[in-house]
Amino acid sequence: MKFLQYVPDLYSVEKVIADGEPDCGNGLYLSHLPGNRTPTHLKADVSVESALRAIADPSEPLRGHGIVTNDHMDTDGVLTIWTLLNPTLAPEWSRQLIDAAQVSDFQEWTTPAALQIDLTVRAVDDPERSPLATDLTQLSEAEQGQRITEYLLDRLPELLRDPHPFWDLWSEAYAEAVQEMNWALGGGVEVTEYPHAHLSVLTTDRVLEDLTRNSVARGQRILEIERTPDGYRYDLGYRNFLFYDTVTRFATPRHMLTAAADRLNELEPDTSSGHWAVADWYPALWFASEDDEEAGFSQLHPDTVSPLVLEELERLDWLTAGGR
Template sequence: MSYQFVPFARLRQQPTIVVDSTANGAALVLAHWRGAPTPAALRDDTSAGSVLRALHQPGTPGLQAPAVTANHFDVDGFVGVWSLLHPALALRHEALLRLTARLGDFREADGPAALADHALQLVCWLNAEEKGRFYPPFGAPRLRRREDEACVEKFEWFLPRFADLLQNPERGRAAWEPEYERVQRAMTVMRSSATRLTRYPEIGLVVVRTPEPLPYYALFGPTTGADIVLSIYDGQRYELEYKYTTWVDLESRPTLPRLPLNGLAAELNAREAAPQRWTFDGITDTGPLLRLAGHTLRKEERYADPDQRPIFASSIPENELEQAVVQFFRRGYAALQPRRYWTWAEIRAASQPGSVG
């Protein structure tokens, strides 16, 4: 079967497979978005993973559609679209592509060292070329363009070039090396005695104590299996973040639902003597942050690495802050049990008094 990439706006002009998105009228949806109508047999942690599963099941209804599209550009979605266009090569490199998609979406690369290193090079190449030639993730509104329209140019540039980098990453070294080296330095810090991790598996929380803010690919690297990260930096600087793992439907493991952070923010603001206030993002944001804010961050700033945004000093001692976070989630999750495939309605209801998991 030979596929053609088409802009999202043209998906109804012919039978079309939709990747890492969802849309009425799609011949087949291959997406890990919460509630997406991906066939049960093809569900996977990443959308690219669902595509790769589909390639192993060529009789899947809808897979014979001649076109493929997505409504945005990111690593996972791109890898999924590219894999449909190059099925033989994709299946030959399936393990690498799965790691690349996971690193792109969840900032985790839990796999063999050589493959994880190759995946990091690919992701850094995609990131560098995307920012240098086009616009950063979530940056389309600043160009006064819709993402589903603006991203077409990215797909058209990357699709014919990715196979070359997949098979020989050295050809893209000039682009990927700066970010790759920055992440490697940060990974060294994460592995050193300067960093300490405390895990609270019953609430899905990892507390990372490390001297300075780091790139996500290093910071989240050792947090596989957790869904909330509290970063504690020197000078009483803190950020709490829900990982993207609880925005999507994970297939590999159950999760707890996100809890609204307004109550925790109010508790911290009551203790806070710094001039900034604790602010929080809504639970339907892709990666909600709780942090001391000097100004409201744009979506692209929140998506960018922690070392690329200001993180202010709090007056709250770090052990007190950690305990406040832990107790908030322990209270909120006391009557809930982890499970798969929460709906957004169920997630909202879970935070209400009397909710039962």
């Protein structure tokens, strides 16, 4: 089996689609992306785990496939490809592979090494930091994906054994992540939990990274409130894993919070510059600038916003559960 970066010419070719979107054409899908066509018995929370199941499956679902492809660059995708190309070696590293994929896609802390592996992959794909930067400038997007993936595949055994030889690629971002995590867990973030609504309210003086947000919050819905001199920045989002087609995790419903936005807009003072808006993914509810291009600053106090959001989530959960 060999890796080829996905291009439209591969659509009709029989292949294995590793962590790919559902529109990559013919083949065996091993992906957790929404709408995936992964066989039910191979489905898993992250794509690399589906690959591990596939290489261990006695029915040999990979037999006859000479190509593995992927249509985007991320850690789970690279690890999935490597697993399929190294079916003898990969099971030995199954825990490390899954941990790194979860850090990457779910933005959840698993182990220090897993985060270091993910940050290394991200750095190689970063035009400003990649050791391949000069080589990539004259290549097409697909050629860049092929080159970056091949570079990482060649180095993954060493990276899985010990990320420290790749220190220059991950150390700065890792230090920043650990510093913010320690600050947040040390009291930098005020956390209020509403377990029955799976809601966490985080109040802070700075915008949080997803990894920090998901580490300090217990809920699957997270209302982040940033205090600023100009007012409050609000956004309500979901844990990252809720975007994916997972198997083992309980998933709360995702709601359109239109009624909450309408009510908050009614309460918002005329002096505010912006408006409350909604989306079907992230942010599910936020106070946006007038042009919707960035966050605005609300003049409503959290004591008004948080109970209203909680009440609307409870109402929509009740309706979803069949309430009348």
